[in-house]
Amino acid sequence: MLVGRTQLARELVALGMRPGAVALVHCRMSALGTVVGGAETVVRALLDAVGPEGTLVAYVGWEDGPPDDLDALAVADRELVLAEQPVYDSAVGRARRDHGRVAEALRTWPGAIHSGHPEAGVAAVGREAEAIALPHPLDDGYGHGTPYARVVERAGQVVLLGAPLDTVTLVHHAEAIARVPGKRRVEWRCPVRVDGRREWRTLHDIDTSNGAFPYEQLTGGVDYVEFFARAALDRGAGRSGPLGATTGHVLDARELTECAVELIESAFAQS
Template sequence: MDELELLKRSDGPVTRSRLRRDLSALGLSDGDTVMFHTQMSAIGYVAGGTSTVINALLDVVGERGTLMVTCGWNDAPPYDFTDWPAAWQDALRAEHPAYDPDLSEADHNNGRLPEALRHWPGAVRSRHPDASFAAVGAAAAELMSDHPWDDPHGPDSPLARLVARGGRVLLLGAPLDSLTILHHAEALADAPGKRFVEYEQPILVDGERVWRRFRDIDSEDAAFDYSSVVPEGTWPFEVIAREMLGAGVGSGGLVGAAQSYVFDAPALMAFAVPWLETRLRLKP
């Protein structure tokens, strides 16, 4: 979409002050800890791009607040490389760079904002190669420290700490199915048929590159078989999010031209975990 179309969509440039007003009207405030997901094109023409969005968010949460994003690792080795011919595996193991929180790019599928935030002055990124997060602000180090190697979406993960802090989740023009925190609900839910993945990735240990094996819920193809509990062709997280909104968990409004939503993380988890446990136990 070209700049003229973005300008028309948003009724002119979306500036830092306009974003600040809209985010405040949506319910964000000073001192908030906010995990956010953004679709830039939905907002309209943002004067200054990603830095304007981050600055506006920092304006709203203030010095006592914190911003958090999900990063991942764009150039991680594929889970199934262990199925490759032996010579290919050997070449990968010999030379694939280790995950480096400072240098490894955030997953491009997560949009432009995670990569921008991880470069922000004072940013802290978690140590987990496949499920890394990044944060800026007063609680950044607390949220990111000692990210568990195994079950990185579960207890004591950055997501768990966000909930424990009474944090919030913002969808800034991002679709409802992008609620990454629902992977934390999947990790905690006591429901049958939970799917796990095990994989190997290189990390740095005392400056040396080593290969480590990890175990996590299957956050890529789905931690559960949702086919009997959500309509065909719909994303499970979107279904859960819409039911939450219908139950009064979360609120929505426009930020620029973007339909946006904010959820209180503890209330979100209090809804989502029982939803998973009840629906998945009752499925035919």
């Protein structure tokens, strides 16, 4: 199925994308069909939908970051990484491939503002790009004072273009701000630039790979990110419908976050 810019923009508006909106987007190009012009066309269709006053945001991460567990490497390999791993440079550090081609297209789009975080980083394009992207604290990169918090504060939207519900990154923001003790946390080492010097720093965050809590008891084995996104849709926090050759979703960022926080706090506040 061939899909063009005009069709995508029209269907995104029908799904509820608003002119002037701040939109956190996730895209699986292969699900949309054969898009004439590829990822560039998808970005242009998104820009058509939000208009000149709108802002697009994408979770980009870092494809070529250091290994998660340096201590698991052989001594010689660890020394090589410590000596030669580059500091994250958002101008050239590629978006993670599993985040999709649209994330990389937005990272390299003219005028894009990068938040600079090597793992939880975002790229933003549009009127409020700088206000959304900056600053981005190195520790607790999904919590208060981050781009994800500012998407919610600005009544933003989460837009899935063929991407599955388990890609909704804003669920990690809900995990981070839920008022529940005992969250599972991780730490990893990464080179950063401090006062013009390269130095290794240990960064800390909630565990976004396995989840901040033992969600199995709540989700019944469903991926927890999908579980919270679907719960929000079931509560009327968004709309689903045709988009290219697949199904698209547009969710209200604040309602999604509130739904996930409520479910997390109800399930784990006493644990």
